[in-house]
Amino acid sequence: MAVFKPENVEDFYEIGEVLGSGHFGQVRRVCERSSGTSWAAKFLKIRKSACSRMGLDRGSVQREVDILHAIQHPGVVGLKDVFESRAEVVLILELVSGGELFDFIAEKENLLESEAIEFMKQILEGLGFMHSKSIAHFDLKPENIMLSDRASPHPRIKLIDFGLAHLFSPGEEFRSTSGTPQYIAPEVINAEPLSTAADMWSIGVITYILLSGLSPFQDHTDEDTLKNILSMKYEFDERYFSMTSSLAKDFIQKLLVKSPSERMTAEESLLHPWIKPI
Numbered sequence: 001m002a003v004f005k006p007e008n009v010e011d012f013y014e015i016g017e018v019l020g021s022g023h024f025g026q027v028r029r030v031c032e033r034s035s036g037t038s039w040a041a042k043f044l045k046i047r048k049s050a051c052s053r054m055g056l057d058r059g060s061v062q063r064e065v066d067i068l069h070a071i072q073h074p075g076v077v078g079l080k081d082v083f084e085s086r087a088e089v090v091l092i093l094e095l096v097s098g099g100e101l102f103d104f105i106a107e108k109e110n111l112l113e114s115e116a117i118e119f120m121k122q123i124l125e126g127l128g129f130m131h132s133k134s135i136a137h138f139d140l141k142p143e144n145i146m147l148s149d150r151a152s153p154h155p156r157i158k159l160i161d162f163g164l165a166h167l168f169s170p171g172e173e174f175r176s177t178s179g180t181p182q183y184i185a186p187e188v189i190n191a192e193p194l195s196t197a198a199d200m201w202s203i204g205v206i207t208y209i210l211l212s213g214l215s216p217f218q219d220h221t222d223e224d225t226l227k228n229i230l231s232m233k234y235e236f237d238e239r240y241f242s243m244t245s246s247l248a249k250d251f252i253q254k255l256l257v258k259s260p261s262e263r264m265t266a267e268e269s270l271l272h273p274w275i276k277p278i
């Protein structure tokens with residue numbers, strides 16, 4: 001296990017406002033004292049003992065750090081530094097100041113299909129790079145798709161939050177039932193062996209929402225949402241999809257495929273005519 005910097009993070013960074021919080025801990029804006037540069041600091045509570053239920057297992061934090069170090073790509077948030085105290089690990093991450101993609105879209109009257117394609121293409125390029133290194137995100141959802149600078153005429157996408165990500169070893173069988181119900185693939189619900197194909201199912205769900213504002217499988221309870229996923233119960237309601245191209249629907253249909261091996265890969269989706277016009 002690599003040892004992270006034992007120094008006090010506050011000796012190097014002035015701690016700013018909370019940007020978000022989750023089961024893992026908090027994300028805060030920080031300012032690097034030596035340069036004045038702003039970063040995002042993810043504060044992770046570490047379990048004090050193996051039988052403790054509070055906090056994260058240190059091995060899972062090590063895996064997140066190893067994965068972030070392995071992925072150097074403009075479409076993926078960068079990791080700058082890691083500090084460790086007795087009960088906390090702090091990741092110093094690239095600040096993605098444009099906030100969440102879906103907040104950006106919510107503020108627009110409506111998203112042109114050409115704009116959706118541009119965002120999708122960037123997401124798929126970052127994901128394709130990760131998948132080429134046998135890394136799956138396993139928690140793709142709108143909250144984890146951020147924008148570098150919303151004021152730019154062409155905002156850049158950044159994928160964040162690799163807390164559930166996994167680096168596959170050759171021939172390894174990996175199962176997990178973690179994730180967010182609306183976006184998880186059937187094989188996750190069935191606790192079957194997983195692959196990078198599970199991310200592609202999530203991309204299908206995200207594309208459906210990007211184009212319609214509706215979530216294809218969401219129901220009143222998580223249990224019913226999961227039932228809808230397993231029964232492949234979704235449709236393109238004409239009231240929300242009347243302006244959506246057939247190519248866009250075909251793209252979604254080739255991702256929301258129950259069998260992981262028959263689903264489009266990230267590379268194949270970048271060659272789909274909706275994304276790459278002939």
Ligand SMILES: Cc1ccc2c(c1)c1c3c(c(C)cc1n2CCCN)C(=O)NC3=O
Nearest residue numbers: 019020027040093094095096097099143160
């Ligand atoms: C401007 C802004 C606002 C909220 C942010 C972030 C940035 C942010 C960031 C990160 C994470 C893991 C969570 C973050 N959150 C929490 C919400 C993420 N869906 C991160 O890794 N870099 C960020 O900028």
